[in-house]
Amino acid sequence: MTTTELVAYDDAVARYDPVMGLEVHVELSTVSKMFCGCATVFGAEPNTQTCPVCLGLPGALPVTNKKAVESAIRIGLALNCEIAEWSRFARKNYFYPDMPKNFQTSQYDEPIAFGGHTDVVVDGSTVRVEIERAHMEEDTGKSLHVGGTTGRIHGASHSLVDYNRAGIPLVEIVTRPIEGAGANAPAVARAYVAHLRELLRGLSVSDVRMDQGSLRCDVNLSLRSSPQAPLGTRSETKNVNSLRSVERAVRHEISRQAALLDAGQRVVQETRHWHEDTGMTTSGRSKEQAEDYRYFPEPDLLPIAPERDWVDELRATLPELAAVRRARVQIELGFTDLEMRDVLGAGALPLIEATVAAGASPASARKWWLSELARRANDAGMTLEDLPITPAQVAGVQALVDAGHVNDKLARQVLDGVLAGEGEPEEVVAARGLGVVSDDTALSAAVDRAIEANPDVAAKIRAGKAAAAGALIGAVMKEMRGQADAGRVRELVIEKLT
Numbered sequence: 075m076t077t078t079e080l081v082a083y084d085d086a087v088a089r090y091d092p093v094m095g096l097e098v099h100v101e102l103s104t105v106s107k108m109f110c111g112c113a114t115v116f117g118a119e120p121n122t123q124t125c126p127v128c129l130g131l132p133g134a135l136p137v138t139n140k141k142a143v144e145s146a147i148r149i150g151l152a153l154n155c156e157i158a159e160w161s162r163f164a165r166k167n168y169f170y171p172d173m174p175k176n177f178q179t180s181q182y183d184e185p186i187a188f189g190g191h192t193d194v195v196v197d198g199s200t201v202r203v204e205i206e207r208a209h210m211e212e213d214t215g216k217s218l219h220v221g222g223t224t225g226r227i228h229g230a231s232h233s234l235v236d237y238n239r240a241g242i243p244l245v246e247i248v249t250r251p252i253e254g255a256g257a258n259a260p261a262v263a264r265a266y267v268a269h270l271r272e273l274l275r276g277l278s279v280s281d282v283r284m285d286q287g288s289l290r291c292d293v294n295l296s297l298r299s300s301p302q303a304p305l306g307t308r309s310e311t312k313n314v315n316s317l318r319s320v321e322r323a324v325r326h327e328i329s330r331q332a333a334l335l336d337a338g339q340r341v342v343q344e345t346r347h348w349h350e351d352t353g354m355t356t357s358g359r360s361k362e363q364a365e366d367y368r369y370f371p372e373p374d375l376l377p378i379a380p381e382r383d384w385v386d387e388l389r390a391t392l393p394e395l396a397a398v399r400r401a402r403v404q405i406e407l408g409f410t411d412l413e414m415r416d417v418l419g420a421g422a423l424p425l426i427e428a429t430v431a432a433g434a435s436p437a438s439a440r441k442w443w444l445s446e447l448a449r450r451a452n453d454a455g456m457t458l459e460d461l462p463i464t465p466a467q468v469a470g471v472q473a474l475v476d477a478g479h480v481n482d483k484l485a486r487q488v489l490d491g492v493l494a495g496e497g498e499p500e501e502v503v504a505a506r507g508l509g510v511v512s513d514d515t516a517l518s519a520a521v522d523r524a525i526e527a528n529p530d531v532a533a534k535i536r537a538g539k540a541a542a543a544g545a546l547i548g549a550v551m552k553e554m555r556g557q558a559d560a561g562r563v564r565e566l567v568i569e570k571l572t
């Protein structure tokens with residue numbers, strides 16, 4: 075059947091119960107590789123960060139990177155896993171051109187961490203995701219297929235291989251089957267990966283850049299006729315590399331598999347490729363069973379037997395976990411759930427926290443980052459973090475508003491000046507002449523001119539109609555291009571005419 079025959083999503087989840095399994099590969103941000111001293115800098119010239127070990131040359135012997143083991147243990151602890159007292163590396167044997175050793179050093183039945191869980195907030199309710207295991211392994215090199223239109227091997231004239239990535243330490247985090255999500259499965263998958271990204275960022279073990287492949291997600295999905303039925307055959311969609319794609323890939327697989335099952339066909343156990351452009355998956359290779367890899371314990375590496383004291387020490391020094399921290403920060407800032415979701419969605423929480431730390435109120439910090447600055451970032455095609463303005467400067471703009479030196483309208487021009495590199499907020503105010511005029515001599519003269527130009531209005535105020543003062547205040551503001559202190563102008567008008 076072709077991929078265009080899909081069942082509408084709502085119909086699919088009405089008839090079938092989806093079960094997911096998510097495998098997330100995290101590239102650790104260690105300075106050197108997993109089993110050798112090669113550098114791990116992203117984007118370096120191809121094949122400049124290699125050595126006999128990571129190229130798999132005969133006789134080269136690997137040595138385990140202690141920092142990588144430490145990171146793996148910390149990840150396991152943060153996911154409430156047990157840390158193995160004794161764990162081994164294993165050889166996963168298969169041929170692939172970007173894997174020079176013809177086996178990947180990984181872990182099989184003796185992972186470093188296992189049996190954990192983590193709680194994910196999805197639309198205000200908590201979903202517990204059980205963690206099967208978190209194991210260590212090394213990354214492969216990277217193939218570049220040249221000459222085709224899709225960048226895939228099909229249609230390419232030749233391929234190039236870059237081994238800089240070969241041997242970079244990875245931790246693979248595998249969930250147990252996630253059941254019971256129903257129609258919410260795509261949202262749960264997305265929320266889990268987002269949650270994991272935040273948790274890993276908090277641990278400082280990876281830069282978790284999905285766009286650079288340092289966080290990669292494989293989506294396993296199967297359907298069954300009801301929650302009581304046995305698990306169906308699953309597909310594994312590889313390398314889904316953005317949060318939005320995770321959500322879309324789950325959705326697509328549900329619709330695709332429902333169409334197969336409706337037609338009385340069977341779902342093939344296979345790996346599938348995700349296509350960002352069409353939002354669809356296509357068939358990859360039929361999935362090997364574990365026995366196909368002929369796993370066996372790695373003879374060149376010592377087992378990992380982390381001392382309990384070390385594990386306890388790592389446990390004691392874990393940073394506050396993301397979800398806990400987020401709940402605490404939300405209470406401190408006094409944001410509603412909806413406000414918090416907007417803030418997190420815009421990636422603005424650290425910026426808002428820093429702005430508040432620099433003296434602004436939470437409400438004003440949120441207002442500037444989510445309205446004015448979000449709009450400017452969007453117009454410039456940048457992230458909020460990349461805008462050339464610091465939280466301290468945003469707090470500075472708000473301080474000028476609070477002190478009555480500028481009003482909201484002028485404050486926006488101050489932001490423009492700071493973003494244009496004209497200096498600190500006060501410097502922009504001075505250079506652009508944006509300050510609100512509250513100097514009585516200047517204001518008094520302007521009020522006198524307004525009274526003279528509007529004798530009818532002045533007469534009404536003299537007769538006791540204070541509400542008419544608005545017209546005179548408006549005239550003064552107009553003359554002073556919006557830079558008059560409106561409160562002081564009102565006082566002067568009343569003083570002069572009553």
Ligand SMILES: [Zn+2]
Pocket residue numbers: 107110111112123124125126127128129241
């Ligand atoms: Zn190396």
